[in-house]
Amino acid sequence: MFADHLSLPLVLLNLLGLSGILVWHLQGRDRPTARLVVQILFFAAMTAALISSGIMPHRVAQSELSGGATALGTSARVLWWVHLAWATIGFVRIYIVLDRRPREARLIQDLIVAGVYLGVTLAIIGFVFGVPVGTLVATSGVVAIILGLALQNTLGDLFSGIALTLGRPFSIGDWIQLADGTEGRVVENNWRSTQVLTPAHNVVVLPNSVLAKVGLTNLTRPDETHLIILVVRIAAQHRPGDVEKVMRAALQGCGCIVQDPPPNVALKAIDAIAIEAELQFRVTTPANRTPARNEVIDVIYSSCAENGLSFAPPAQSYLNITPGNAADRRTLPAVAKSAGAL
Numbered sequence: 001m002f003a004d005h006l007s008l009p010l011v012l013l014n015l016l017g018l019s020g021i022l023v024w025h026l027q028g029r030d031r032p033t034a035r036l037v038v039q040i041l042f043f044a045a046m047t048a049a050l051i052s053s054g055i056m057p058h059r060v061a062q063s064e065l066s067g068g069a070t071a072l073g074t075s076a077r078v079l080w081w082v083h084l085a086w087a088t089i090g091f092v093r094i095y096i097v098l099d100r101r102p103r104e105a106r107l108i109q110d111l112i113v114a115g116v117y118l119g120v121t122l123a124i125i126g127f128v129f130g131v132p133v134g135t136l137v138a139t140s141g142v143v144a145i146i147l148g149l150a151l152q153n154t155l156g157d158l159f160s161g162i163a164l165t166l167g168r169p170f171s172i173g174d175w176i177q178l179a180d181g182t183e184g185r186v187v188e189n190n191w192r193s194t195q196v197l198t199p200a201h202n203v204v205v206l207p208n209s210v211l212a213k214v215g216l217t218n219l220t221r222p223d224e225t226h227l228i229i230l231v232v233r234i235a236a237q238h239r240p241g242d243v244e245k246v247m248r249a250a251l252q253g254c255g256c257i258v259q260d261p262p263p264n265v266a267l268k269a270i271d272a273i274a275i276e277a278e279l280q281f282r283v284t285t286p287a288n289r290t291p292a293r294n295e296v297i298d299v300i301y302s303s304c305a306e307n308g309l310s311f312a313p314p315a316q317s318y319l320n321i322t323p324g325n326a327a328d329r330r331t332l333p334a335v336a337k338s339a340g341a342l
Helices: 007-027 032-052 068-098 106-128 133-150 152-167 240-252 286-306 326-341
Strands: 175-178 183-189 193-197 203-207 216-218 226-235 264-270 274-283
Touching: 007 032, 007 068, 032 068, 068 106, 152 183, 152 193, 226 286, 240 264, 240 274, 240 286, 274 286
Parallel strands: none
Antiparallel strands: 175 183, 175 216, 183 193, 193 203, 226 274, 264 274
């Protein structure tokens, strides 16, 4: 046993710190609350023991300890700083869990954890081992400038990821659409990139710096229902009111579309050839657009056949006819006649 009167308290402090690490690991990652309680209890116990022994972990003179107690004091202060870091990180993780955004806030959590570990490392170097931290920080600043120039793209992705996380234009699980037509569900968002699962069941990896610059539409907000517009051309020989009734009844009989709010039928245009009806209906999620559109087309076809409505030819089939051409003038009545016969 050491002659120094602080030897026994320092031994107990080291045992307390090591016991805290052991119990912390035994709690497991799936019990963050229990881990936080353990961290707080052991950190508080170590703090009380250090203060009662007259040892300040952030301000210890070498003359206070001598002989073998010096090594024990150093290890005790290092363990105290480690427990301080873990307790702080535990508070951060508990806050993120209580905020119910554990996946979306992963980037912020990682940055905070990295900042805590960096700060504790500098504190240990400066307060425990007495190394001039100012000189070390100045030297590391030069290194940081060199690394920053070499990693411009990576740092751009990092800060863009921070901006996206703070701005929260989307969350994990949201369906987004980019200005270039890329769309899908967000499945991962980390410090460098965002991963989107497309309808083709492919994963598109988008660097955060690129994602922050393009226009983005969140199809999940305020809810995930998605509006689909389908244009139907009916021959002009039919009464527009009858066309609207048939189309509305057909939409009300579709099972793949949302009925609340109810689908709508808008008569957009009429000419000598056709009545143009715009069918507006919603689906529960953008992923259901194709089966819903297929069902609506099938039901519209059956309803028109049952109610004697005939379809008109596409506008391109007669818009390109030039009145100055004699053959075209003969073709125009034939197109109109065929449209009425459909």
